Amino acid sequence: MSFNKFYLHNKILANIASQGYTEPTPIQAQSIQPIMDGKDVMGLAQTGTGKTAAFVLPILQRLIREPKKNVRALIIAPTRELTEQTNKVIAQLGQRTGVKGLSIYGGVNIRSQITALKKGANIITACPGRLLDHINRGTIDVSQVDVLVLDEADHMFDMGFLPDIKKIVANLPSKRQTLMFSATMPKDIRILADKVLTDPVTVKIGHIAPVSSVCHSFYPVGTDRKNDLLKNILKNHDIGPVLVFTRTKIRAKLVAQHLDRSGYEATALHGNLTQNNRRKALEGFGRGKYKILVATDVAARGIDVQGVSHVINYDIPDTVDAYTHRIGRTGRASETGDAFTFVTGSDNGPASSIKRILGDRLKHCVLEEFTSRASSDESQIQKDRNNRQRNNARTGKKNCSKFHLKPKVKHINRQGGRPS
Numbered sequence: 001m002s003f004n005k006f007y008l009h010n011k012i013l014a015n016i017a018s019q020g021y022t023e024p025t026p027i028q029a030q031s032i033q034p035i036m037d038g039k040d041v042m043g044l045a046q047t048g049t050g051k052t053a054a055f056v057l058p059i060l061q062r063l064i065r066e067p068k069k070n071v072r073a074l075i076i077a078p079t080r081e082l083t084e085q086t087n088k089v090i091a092q093l094g095q096r097t098g099v100k101g102l103s104i105y106g107g108v109n110i111r112s113q114i115t116a117l118k119k120g121a122n123i124i125t126a127c128p129g130r131l132l133d134h135i136n137r138g139t140i141d142v143s144q145v146d147v148l149v150l151d152e153a154d155h156m157f158d159m160g161f162l163p164d165i166k167k168i169v170a171n172l173p174s175k176r177q178t179l180m181f182s183a184t185m186p187k188d189i190r191i192l193a194d195k196v197l198t199d200p201v202t203v204k205i206g207h208i209a210p211v212s213s214v215c216h217s218f219y220p221v222g223t224d225r226k227n228d229l230l231k232n233i234l235k236n237h238d239i240g241p242v243l244v245f246t247r248t249k250i251r252a253k254l255v256a257q258h259l260d261r262s263g264y265e266a267t268a269l270h271g272n273l274t275q276n277n278r279r280k281a282l283e284g285f286g287r288g289k290y291k292i293l294v295a296t297d298v299a300a301r302g303i304d305v306q307g308v309s310h311v312i313n314y315d316i317p318d319t320v321d322a323y324t325h326r327i328g329r330t331g332r333a334s335e336t337g338d339a340f341t342f343v344t345g346s347d348n349g350p351a352s353s354i355k356r357i358l359g360d361r362l363k364h365c366v367l368e369e370f371t372s373r374a375s376s377d378e379s380q381i382q383k384d385r386n387n388r389q390r391n392n393a394r395t396g397k398k399n400c401s402k403f404h405l406k407p408k409v410k411h412i413n414r415q416g417g418r419p420s
């Protein structure tokens with residue numbers, strides 16, 4: 001299938017080609033046409049599937065036909081990084097179309113945003129808080145908005161943005177097209193969808209589970225051996241850009257400092273940094289100045305750095321959703337990637353949920369020297385080990401610790417190709 005079938009404007013098609021996209025991803029194949037037909041769409045797609053272009057392309061097509069100076073499309077997203085990322089996609093796919101994008105978010109001076117808004121923009125990508133601030137000040141005119149996109153709706157809900165979103169929606173024209181994208185569909189998102197969408201087309205891409213182009217491994221570890229295990233992995237694997245996730249901001253900072261002192265090009269990304277330093281960290285990682293970015297969940301949401309080879313969960317995420325989003329930073333579009341998760345004896349709850357979702361796709365990699373220290377973890381590790389040995393004996397599978405002697409892990413069940 002090619003993009004030609006959507007009869008997009010030639011300039012847009014040229015921009016698609018210049019991005020190297022040869023065919024639509026599944027979410028694009030299924031949602032571009034209904035969006036171009038003016039339908040409301042509920043897109044259930046995990047991150048990394050190409051969902052941004054799925055809504056950006058039809059918006060560009062609509063606006064290129066009716067060029068006007070005012071705000072015509074509003075994309076609401078949970079984090080600053082995601083708004084910038086989406087705005088970048090708009091700039092890339094909208095080159096030479098005359099359609100102007102602008103991202104607005106908090107944590108930076110509002111004045112420059114007011115100036116930029118006065119100059120005029122057609123597609124605003126915004127975080128809810130700052131957008132509401134502009135609406136309340138009267139510094140943005142949303143009365144001409146034709147299209148509203150709620151991106152990563154489940155995360156906006158998790159982050160407590162629902163009341164702000166409701167207030168924003170109340171300020172928009174009721175006659176509009178609304179598109180909602182979410183990796184998961186908890187009850188509150190369903191309620192929101194019922195409220196804001198009219199007779200929507202639902203597009204669901206595969207099972208809501210971590211992307212299939214990623215190879216997943218659990219590494220049992222003593223809590224006090226995580227830094228050593230991390231360095232061992234970095235040393236023994238053929239590693240490109242790596243994203244390391246920690247649970248807290250302070251941990252992100254300390255792990256990055258530790259790696260830096262150990263001779264790695266590492267930096268941290270977390271909510272305690274100023275917006276300028278967040279941008280520097282992200283740009284430095286994107287440009288290859290830093291090979292390792294140690295981040296917290298919120299700060300890392302929406303990051304799209306080409307070719308992230310490994311996502312390492314230094315601290316296991318609390319939920320499967322959080323796992324899905326973290327590992328969605330690798331294996332994006334048609335690339336493949338590895339997701340390594342450090343599991344301590346006290347991580348039983350989240351580890352079991354992730355195991356359930358991944359099933360056979362999950363590898364257990366035991367490096368004995370890193371599991372032995374923390375006595376509190378010992379009994380669980382031993383239990384896990386016994387279970388694994390019993391399972392391996394039953395299925396004939398080998399423990400994959402041997403792989404680590406090789407420079408690059410080649411997992412036997414890596415599923416290449418396009419994510420489902």
Ligand code: AMP
Nearest residue numbers: 021023024025048049050051052332333
């Ligand atoms: P997203 O899920 O929107 O964050 O997109 C994930 C990645 O897929 C980004 O790096 C996009 O540039 C890339 N991408 C989007 N659409 C396509 C496509 N049709 N072919 C190849 N890559 C794509």
